[in-house]
Amino acid sequence: MHSAARKAHRRYNENSSHFKTESFPMRLTDLSKGVSAFVERVEDASAPDPIAQRLRDLGFVPGEPVRVVARAPWSADPLLVQIGSTRFALRRAEAERVTIQLDAIDITNTQAGTAA
Incomplete structure (x- = not known):
């Protein structure tokens, strides 16, 4: 899926006159600086x-809040x-393994997928 398509988009909520924000799974490397x-x-x-x-052992587990604090210039390592x-400096190849969502997730459905 294209990076722009993975990012949150706005969709009209037909039951009311306001917009509802939805998010799609995306990679940690796609997350903008400062966004949770x-x-x-x-x-x-x-x-x-x-x-x-090792990332799982360090706390990258389903439902855990995460944010990018800083980025190296010119899309270089690290993040x-x-x-x-806790703050970690990750290479882009490492951060690429982490799938995130902008909305809170139900961890009961995702924990089965992490057992390998």
């Missing part, structure tokens, strides 16, 4: 993916990411 989101899952890049497992009260 929630971890949906960490995807394994290979069968045993020690980096994905400074805050999860909880």
